[in-house]
Amino acid sequence: VDSSSSEIGEEGRRRRSRNEKKREAKRAVRWGMELAEFSPIQIKRILRVAAPDQQIFDALMLVKKLGRDVREGKRRQFNYIGGLLRDVEPELMDGLIQATKNGNHDMF
Secondary structure, three states: OOOOOOOEOOOOOEOOOHHHHHHHHHHHHHHHHHHHOOOHHHHHHHHHHHOOOHHHHHHHHHHHHOOOOOHHHHHHHHHHHHHHHOOOOHHHHHHHHHHHHHOOOOOO
């Protein structure tokens, strides 16, 4: 049985390799870190388009409240946020974050 990354699963979706899943998880954690740099208004604007889940916004507000001395807590919180963001459309999220960094609000 060939277990390459292009194998088709029962649902008709392509099975992802372990490394691909890891890359997606790291990308979602990076999104959380980038989102935490924005103001609450900017975060709401991005999440309203990409992932309208209040739980993600609340998790981001919590990580923004944590101080510099709470490194392990922040790391764990960013991993949690990454888990919440994992199902978001990658191109959309990257575009929204980049547009917000550039001050371009036309995507919203």
